[in-house]
Amino acid sequence: MSQMIPLQLTRVLAFAALSALACQSSHAAIFEDSDARKQINVLTDSTKNNQKAIFELTNSFERSVQENAKLRGRIEELERVVDDQKSILKIYYSELNDRINDQNARLKLIEPVKIEVEGVTGKIQPAEKELYDQALLEFKEGNPVKAEGLLSQFITAYPNSPYWPVAQYWLSVSKYASKDFKGAIAAGNALIKAFPDHPRVPQALLNIANCLLESNQKTEGRKTLELLIKSFPDSKSAETARLTLSKVK
Structure with missing residues (x-):
């Protein structure tokens, strides 16, 4: 009888120890899983923020490209206008010079000549x-x-x-x-x-x-x-x- 009590106590203690160990393991697992989720959430938020930043940078870059394209187009249009104006002025001054020469020739024709x-x-x-x-x-x-x-x-x-x-x-x-x-x-x-x-x-x-x-x-x-x-x-x-x-x- 006296020998059986310690054996049973030993078993109870062992069971208690195992239970405590299991409980600790369970708490540790729960703690580790919560931290991991927190880290995952942090990483997820960071990723989302990075993706949002990348998206905004991409949109900004595309807008810049579009604006540059518009500016380039406007510059090319202005350059064509300038070229056209240069051509018009060249023709105008050429015609003006011809008219002046023609007028001078006419004036010479009507100018008195000494003979x-x-x-x-x-x-x-x-x-x-x-x-x-x-x-x-x-x-x-x-x-x-x-x-x-x-x-x-x-x-x-x-x-x-x-x-x-x-x-x-x-x-x-x-x-x-x-x-x-x-x-x-x-x-x-x-x-x-x-x-x-x-x-x-x-x-x-x-x-x-x-x-x-x-x-x-x-x-x-x-x-x-x-x-x-x-x-x-x-x-x-x-x-x-x-x-x-x-x-x-």
Whole structure:
């Protein structure tokens, strides 16, 4: 009986010890599992935070890429605008330069030009020369009346022209051709009075003499021929005057 009690006590103690050990192990396991979960939760939260940060960084990067792309596109657009403006300005200045050159050329055409016409020096304008040439052309084509009108217009419009004495001579000749002897004599005398030393004076005197002779003013005609021969003895007009004078009765 006495031997059995210690054995049973030993078993009870052993069972108690095992129970205590199991209980401690169970508490330890529970403690370790709770810590692990806490750590897992911490890691999970950290991962979530990292993922969120990465997501935000990714979005920020993508926005930056998009904004850079927009800025690049805008820059390229502005560069095209600048290039277009440069091309437009280049064309504009080229056209402006052409217009300026053209205007300068036109101004040169209308600027008076200094020339010498049969010993008379002066400035002429393009329109002046055109009118004179047109008048002479009408006379050469057998239109003395038209020539008279143009020559009269020229003489009135350009009294200081170096062509004036020559125009006055041709006016006298044109009037003689149209049988306007009085007008021819007046035009010839106007030339002689204004330019007594002009090379056309001998011809003008001869034309005046012919007008006088054909209008039956033979005395005045002879005097004019004699004056021509005396004043310009070596001229071709003087030779013609001598021949004419020899035929006048």
